Amino acid sequence: MTDSGRQLQLSHPEGDLTLEALWLRERSPDDATLDSLTGQRLIEAADLPLDLRLSEAQLDGDTLSLAFSDGHAVSVSSSALLAECRAPQAYQGMTFWKGALAQLPEADFAAALDDDAALLDMLEQLQRFGFVRVSGVPDHEDGMQSLIHRIGPLRRTNWGGIADVKSVANAYDLTMTQRGLEPHTDNPYRDPIPGYIWLHCLRNAAQGGDSTLVDGFSAAEHLRREDPEAFACLTEVSPGFRYHDATTRLESEGPLIELDSRGQVARVRFSNRTERVPALPSATLRRYYAARQAFYRLIAGDDFTLHLKLAPGQMLIMDNYRLFHGRSAFQLEGGIRHMRQGYVDRDSTASRRLLLADQLADQLSGQPDNQEEVTA
Template sequence: MTYVTPSADRRRLAIDHHDQRGEFAALWLRERSPDADTLDPRTGQRLVEAAELPLELNIHSADVVDGQLYLHFSDGHHTDFDLDTLFDDQAIDPPKRLWNANNAPRPVANFADALQNDTALSDMLESLHRDGFVIVSGVPEETDGMQPLIDRIGPLRRTNWGGIADVKSVADAYDLTMTQRGLEPHTDNPYRDPIPGYIWLHCLTNAAEGGDSTLVDGLMAAQLLRERAPDAYSCLTRVTPSFRYRDDDTDLESEGPLIELDSRGEPVRVRYNNRTERVPALPPEELEVYYAARQAFYQLITGEELTLHLKLDPGQMLIMDNYRLLHGRSAFQLAGGVRHMRQGYVDRDSTASRRRVLQQQLATPQPQGEPA
């Protein structure tokens, strides 16, 4: 059964539909009316100027017939909503699965399958969204072997490093990534605006001693910090350090809190990059609080409780959510062999768009006689 109940001033409408309940503002329903007078049938873009609708707009009548909600507004407009669609429209992306070292997933995908099959590509992108990373096997052991799969999702993000760049030890390294040094868990390129969304790390050879990759779920770390040290958590959501990178040809700077919240007050992004962080000259008492909070967070993200250790084999690729996961590596010795990775970036918007469009396409029945 479905029940609709206008508020006393008729400017809100409570809807009980099966096992779902919601309260909707009349003005919100009016500006999202799914009719051709309000929304363009092809693009879904709004045709009326929402800011010109009367602020005192209310609902004259609301009726439900066969799963359709029929509304008559005080400005004379009539429209109807499919109730299932109305509630589906309130749904956000599927939830992320937070993890620690003990329950860490091992999401896997096959390069050729994802390249040739939309269902396999969709599964890979859903794993990436849910778990923050996915390990792809069967990547051609060539310099730009991952490029064809990137092309299936979105454009390669070019930076001052170029497109797909080498990650290996070199003489006179201009970045610590290019040394044999171990790297603490970190966010890549927090000095860019926007920060690259996804890191693609392709292994060509990994015979060196050491050089294991490490992953930490930064959102899990934020959640644990909120539970165990709420004052530290609050501090890291408020203080906004900057991050800066400079070389002979590049000068990049951006800023943001180590733990960023969304509109609901929930952690949505983490930043940590000891090498490039620049904390503002706050009053000493505020800096003391920040430094203690940062240390508490650091102890979490470097502890074995949250650290997943991986060693990629040649032909494997690790795709990581750079807004969520913190990644690092152990030091390596070239006496044991060569460690040669290739790395590229793909932005979040194109990745999220591809995932959602594939999901919608695969959920839509194909006409008979047409291949799926």
Template sequence: MTHVRLQSEGQRLVLDQCDQSREFTALWLRERSSDPQTRDPRTGQRLIEAAELPLDLRLESAESVDHALRLHFSDGHRCDFPLQELLDEAVDPPQRLWDAASAPAPRADFSAALHDDAALLAMLEALQRDGFVMVSGVPGEEDGMRPLIDRIGPLRRTNWGGIADVKSVANAYDLTMTQRGLEPHTDNPYRDPIPGYIWLHCLANAAEGGDSTLADGFMAARLLRERNPEAFDCLSQVRPGFRYRDDTTHLESEGPLIELDSHGEPMRVRYSNRTERMPALAPDVLDAYFAARRAFHELITGEELTLHLKLDPGQMLIIDNYRLLHGRRAYQLAGGVRHMRQGYVDRDSTASRRRVLRRQAETNASGEPA
């Protein structure tokens, strides 16, 4: 049962439900109205100029009618606002942060995700919740993961092409193409935009070593805030630069190691020891930054947060590049070949696919026409 009440002379609407209250302003409700005079019925895009609505707009009345709010505004506008749309304003489910002891094991099957919407939705929701998912049954061809990428969104092309090799080569143009171990890092912080998701497909992994590591950067940020708030504040404010350069490419960008959203919560982590280029800031700022970076480094490289795994041929990791840090142990080719294929998919197309599939699943469950 939802109770509706007005406050502040009608400029605020309050919904009381299950011992919780949510408050909305009259002006926000007016510009979100879905009636055909306010929004185009086909596109859902706004037809009125929201910036021209009266700043002192208020609600004359509000009542709950058949799972909707019947609203009457002071400018004469009337509309029925779907009640559930207000209650579900936070679209995405919460993320589940983890350390090594509580690390999840989200799994998906390539063929099922490729052919079944429910399986694909489950894979994408696991990716959003846990920051990674392990996919099995990927075809052994060099571009074997491409059909599933195409079902979600366009493959992100970079100066390395689309799906690229990750294996040891002579005259390597990047340290990923060597046998050395790689410290925990996020990919490509020198790009704008930074690639959202890493797809890493194993074709062969018989080399000695070469195990992959994952660490939840959001959990690291949470622990840093609890244990060393000064370091957390420093890493969310100071903006190091990052650069990649070769004979044909020169990429540069900047941003904090811990980027916060409008609520002050981590929304992206950056960490790339190989490509970071810290500007010559004031000495006291640099002293604080270097100490804070070390504290963060100790967290993301420590066993408390590090998940170890080794991909088998036909397996693939999909990794949230805004949240997780990944790395690998050094390997020796005496035991055999280590050959991975890697591609990127951006966040907007991935989130869009997940939300559309979720909406369709909810529509089918309710029995309403799609």
């Protein structure tokens, strides 16, 4: 114990770790502090005395026995404490890529629908690369819905659930025309922004209409290295985004590159069609337009762009927080281009992946993890 008992120092092979007495107390894993069924806290952490101290700390193997100045005593697993305190790996489980991706992440629809291991593999590829191409999707308008139901609820929007993406007269959105689409993320004017895009190809016989994909995290980190001033600007300035039609008014804002608390890229935005930059001071606007141009040249350039054309019965699942997607223009004289699109949120997708990983790991091994030696 150090600082008159307000801190506990643990020594372990990875280095010393200093823990606050208050932090240890509010995490006490006993029935008086945490509900045994839900794991949720029963005490109000704000009611703990700010001068709380440890009066005793004893280590026996992996068991750390603690007594506090408020009279509370508890035994905890030292290895569990260490695991909780380890800093997460940067971009854990992700592989950044450019346009020359040697092999596309692939999944089979029927296998993912029927087999948990195949579904987990599909979700882990989605986490790793930000997208996965799925083959064997049933050839009807709601063909992808059964697999969506294996993961989480379909996110409904003002366009309904699963909606058509095809050229129509009097289009209410540029996606419903034959023009090419610049690299973009979907719906930055919503709050929350949809997490994953599911794009199912029913017909793609038109001339053109190839899909483009860009790893936005890879491009953003490249910009950070090569032009840190532009990167900083795009994390600081928050343009607005707007979608208006006869029945809907949607507006939101956010930076083109959004960082998490550790300074890692957590989300990218780009939507030339819907962006509305406010009338900021001239110096800020000039700085922003230059930074935005530098970023656009990256995400629209050949080095970062992957080109592919979906065939009927294939679909893409894309991370809308990480990937930019677009398409080339197409001509209907050569045939029909008909896609169906839906959204699934990030929380249900991540939950399904993590639970499947735990369940399959438990099936493969009932052995507990190796515990680390810790000295107090």
